[in-house]
Amino acid sequence: MSLHDVNVGLPAPKPLRLGETALFLDLDGTLAPIAARPQDVRPDPRRTSLLERLVQKLDRRLAVVSGRTLADIDRILEGCVTAVAAVHGLVLRGPDGVVRETPAHPNLARAVDGFRAFAARDTGLIVEQKDGLSVALHFRLASGHAQAARACARKLAAETGLVLQEGDMVEELRAPGASKGDSVRTFMAGPPFAGAMPVFVGDDATDEDGFAAAQALGGAGVRVGAPKPTAGRFGLIGVEAALVWLEASS
Numbered sequence: 001m002s003l004h005d006v007n008v009g010l011p012a013p014k015p016l017r018l019g020e021t022a023l024f025l026d027l028d029g030t031l032a033p034i035a036a037r038p039q040d041v042r043p044d045p046r047r048t049s050l051l052e053r054l055v056q057k058l059d060r061r062l063a064v065v066s067g068r069t070l071a072d073i074d075r076i077l078e079g080c081v082t083a084v085a086a087v088h089g090l091v092l093r094g095p096d097g098v099v100r101e102t103p104a105h106p107n108l109a110r111a112v113d114g115f116r117a118f119a120a121r122d123t124g125l126i127v128e129q130k131d132g133l134s135v136a137l138h139f140r141l142a143s144g145h146a147q148a149a150r151a152c153a154r155k156l157a158a159e160t161g162l163v164l165q166e167g168d169m170v171e172e173l174r175a176p177g178a179s180k181g182d183s184v185r186t187f188m189a190g191p192p193f194a195g196a197m198p199v200f201v202g203d204d205a206t207d208e209d210g211f212a213a214a215q216a217l218g219g220a221g222v223r224v225g226a227p228k229p230t231a232g233r234f235g236l237i238g239v240e241a242a243l244v245w246l247e248a249s250s
Contacts, residue, residue: 009227009235010223010227010230010232010233010234010235011234011235012234012235012236012241012245013199013220013222013234013236013245015245015248015249016199016246016249017197018054018057018058018249018250020196020197021058021061021196021197021198021199022058022061022062022063022187022188022193022196022197022198022199022219023054023058023061023062023063023198023199023201024062024063024064024065024183024184024187024198024199024200024201024210024214025062025063025064025065025201025202026064026065026066026180026200026201026202026203026204026206026207026210026224027041027064027066027068027073027076027077028041028066028067028068028203028204029168029202029203029204029224029225029239030201030202030203030207030224030239030242031047031051031064031077031239031242031243032044032047032076032239033239034140034168036140036141037126037138037141038068038072038126038128038136038138041076042076043075043076043077043078046243047077047243048077048078048080050243050246050247050250051077051080051081052080053250054246054249054250055080055081055082057250059192060082060083060095060192061192061193061196062081062083063081063083063084063085063095063183063187063193064077064081064083064084064085065084065085065089065180065183065184065200065202065207065210066084066085066086066088067086067087067088067130067134067136067165067167067172067206068086068087068130069086069087069091069130069131070084070086070087070091070093070099070131072086073086082094082095082097083095083187085178085180085183085186085187086131087130087131087133087134087174088134088165088174088178088179088180088206089177089178089179089180089181089182089183090102090133090134090174090175090177090178091131091133092178092183092186094187094190095187095191095192095193101131101133102133102175102177102178103175104132104133104175105132105133105160105161105162105175105176107159107160107161107162108132108133108134108135108160108162108173108175110156110159110160111135111156111160111162111173112127112129112135114152114155114156114159115127115135115136115137115152115153115156115173118137118148118149118152119137121145122142122144122145123142124139124140124141124142124145125137125138125139125141125142125145125149126138126139126141130174133174133175134165134172134173134174134175135172135173135174136167136170136171136172136173137149137152137153137170137171137172138169138170139169139170139171140169140170143169146169149171150166150171152171153166153171153172153173156173157173160173161176162174162175162176163175163176165206166205167204167205167206168203168204179209180200180202180206180207180209180210180213181209181210181212181213182209182213183210184198184200184210184213184214184217185213185217188217197217197218197219197220198213198214198217198218198219198220199214199219199220199221199222200213200214200219200220200221200222200232201221201222201224201236201242202221202222202223202224202232203223203224203225204225207221207223208221208230208231208232211223211230211231211232211233212231215231215233220232220233220234221233221234222234222235222236222242223235223236224236224237224238224239224241224242225237225238226238
């Protein structure tokens with residue numbers, strides 16, 4: 001099913017049946033409002049308490065699947081979730097706490113240099129490095145450079161062999177490897193996730209692979225944010241709506 005075949009007017013999801021669900025959650029734009037600078041997203045007692053309850057009631061069948069680094073996810077969520085796929089799936093920490101990482105890409109330094117050179121033109125352009133596996137160019141504070149930033153990212157992707165990951169006011173170049181969908185499949189193949197119904201909740205283009213993987217395994221995708229073409233089957237209007245829905249489920 002292509003994105004263009006899907007009706008963007010999505011129904012809201014019903015409360016989760018926790019006894020049979022495996023829950024996969026994006027972070028930025030899903031559990032936390034998107035900030036102009038990545039470092040501005042901070043821990044929140046309400047969110048941490050909610051996730052702690054869900055981890056317990058789901059019998060640990062909860063994973064956070066995010067483009068952020070593992071250290072950043074743990075910082076924001078105060079370490080309350082063990083199972084995490086970070087850097088879009090390039091770093092995976094299983095429910096047993098064991099971490100697996102994709103090897104660093106030899107051309108990442110070239111991409112970092114290219115993004116830094118581009119960012120020198122405006123203080124609102126932010127370069128974010130992610131554990132030697134990815135580098136992102138944020139232009140939310142310099143939206144006038146959006147078209148040029150996208151062109152820069154495409155050029156660097158062609159030159160380096162890195163994968164271009166486009167997001168909401170950000171262009172990211174990452175090592176080839178696992179996607180968010182691959183992370184869902186990996187978690188679902190083993191305990192405690194195996195046999196449950198996967199539900200993936202996310203807001204951005206990077207989450208579409210997660211929606212597709214969950215639905216291929218008999219579950220559902222829930223898109224958070226304003227209506228737009230998506231493979232997800234359900235929709236929630238924003239972060240607050242997502243939190244309220246999760247609280248009602250917990």
